[in-house]
Amino acid sequence: MLQCGGSIISSYWVVSAAHCVELMENSQVEVKYINIISNNKEWRKGRKHKIAKMIMNKYYNKHILSNDSSLIKVIEPFTLKNEVPIAVAASDYEYIVNITATVIGWGHNETDSKVIQNTLFAVDVVIFSQTYCTKLYGLGAVTSDMFCAGAYEGGKDACQFDSGGPIVKNNILIGIISWGGDCGNKTQPGVYGKLSYFIRWFKEVEKEENTKIGYEVKSAGGTYRKSKTKFL
Secondary structure, three states, X not given: OOOOOOEEOOOOEEEEOHHHHHHXXXXXXXXXXXXXXXXXXXXXXXXXXXXEEEEXXXXXXXXXXXXXXXXXXXXXOOOOOOOOOOEEEOOOOOOOOOOEEEEEEOOOOOOOOOOOOOEOEEXXXXXXXXXXXXXXXXXXXXXXOEEEEEOOOXXXXXXXXXXXXXXXEOOEEXXXXXXXXXXXXXXXXXXXXXXXXXXXXXXXXXXXXXXXXOOEEEEEOOEEEEOOOXXX
């Protein structure tokens, strides 16, 4: 059963949303595996990886979905050939208003749909200003660790079951699909957790686990530079 998405960020680690891990931990059916899809776009044909542990961001607030991020560690490492990690936005990554980014997932293609897509979809959305997001959702709804994105005219958005999946710019993971209103509604755009905001927590987990979680990339007006890379 598909519930959420996620992104490989190193040999053993996947990043997703905290509310996704919360959902799995509260499920009546124990979740033991994640499906990793490579060289195809059908989630049912993914390669199973057994879960070693799931860690919710310790700063996560389920009531307002702030710090909505989690890390999932697998027992056997990813191949790094077909199961390729994506770079994550560094702590000083610049979220530029009105640039496009790409949302990826298997979720519904409309709010009232009851069908989970078998094929992976992607859509380009525009990053909105924090002021615009606040105007639409109200003061305090879109916190400093979030940004919203969509289309000013509506019709382009993440949707149910896309949660935890990626929003990407220039092959950099810049955000995690978190929450929103009606899918594609121009007054209720998708809201995403800022990857840059979660780097501090990543580093805390790195110390606790004695491992490298991923590698960071700094934005420079649409270009980027890689920091040192280490996969364990």
